[in-house]
């Protein structure tokens with residue numbers, strides 16, 4: 474069937490957002506070009522300070538992308554060959570790649586069924602003499618169980634590096650993600666809740682010594698031009714990206730609130746489609762304005778997923794799967810020795826999850842169209858009938 478005439482509902486509408494802030498972004502970019510201050514210009518410093526303050530920590534170091542943020546954070550904490558780092562199997566591959574990049578071994582564990590986040594009970598069971606760090610991932614924009622993770626880390630004297638690449642601005646209790654671990658890592662990939670117009674990343678931390686080490690590592694290991702204290706990297710946040718991100722940061726809380734409201738609208742409109750399991754906000758007792766799940770992705774679980782994907786395609790609606798193959802079943806990680814069946818919660822979810830369109834500008838009409846297609850595929854069951862049954 475043709476999609477002709479049906480307006481596309483994109484998965485993420487970067488154009489809509491750009492139009493709404495063009496007047497702020499363009500002068501910021503022009504200033505960098507006029508000043509020709511391309512490498513570690515003033516805007517990088519300004520954005521680092523603004524983002525550190527936003528996260529509720531003292532230090533931030535801008536780097537080239539989120540993967541390198543995790544890699545350099547682990548290096549700055551002294552993680553290296555022979556060490557094990559525990560993380561969750563249902564993350565984006567970059568979490569494991571960063572561990573591998575510093576010579577350590579990824580020890581994977583399963584997720585919790587409701588939050589899709591790392592299961593703290595399994596983390597504790599996976600600890601060995603070689604364990605050096607834990608990387609909880611705030612997957613889809615919902616904070617991991619940081620209280621349990623920090624308790625475990627304290628008891629076993631382990632570092633915690635938050636992978637906050639999907640969690641910009643989310644609150645856990647009265648603090649934002651990024652302020653719990655020894656370091657926390659963000660990606661500013663264009664589709665993120667705070668995204669640049671190219672690659673970018675950031676490590677935030679409370680300890681100045683770690684921040685100093687990160688600055689050294691991102692800049693060829695040099696303290697002074699042409700004097701190299703360490704074997705570092707060329708891994709800096711670009712000044713143009715920093716200027717764009719600085720212009721976008723004041724909008725982030727509003728965008729996150731709009732994502733949260735869109736998620737509530739989705740939840741209402743799929744409530745009577747009993748075959749569809751919506752996302753669960755596990756930590757929602759927060760004062761108004763503090764968003765406990767920033768819905769980087771709105772992920773549902775469905776049976777017969779391919780039927781729904783096909784129906785969306787016919788209606789010109791984009792969707793995605795995050796992620797179809799857990800890390801332990803990726804060919805690239807065959808060497809870790811895991812097999813199907815090792816992490817049943819993540820494996821079962823991988824076969825059923827589907828990410829629906831989600832962005833701050835998503836309208837109620839667009840959500841109605843998306844959920845209308847879902848209802849056509851699975852049918853609605855009146856709530857009263859279900860209760861009676």
Ligand SMILES: Cc1ncc(COP(=O)(O)O)c(C=O)c1O
Pocket residue numbers: 538539540541564565567568610636638639659660661662672673674
């Ligand atoms: C959970 C997670 N970790 C790490 C990354 C890596 O970030 P980047 O793509 O900026 O390297 C991403 C981003 O895609 C991510 O979603």
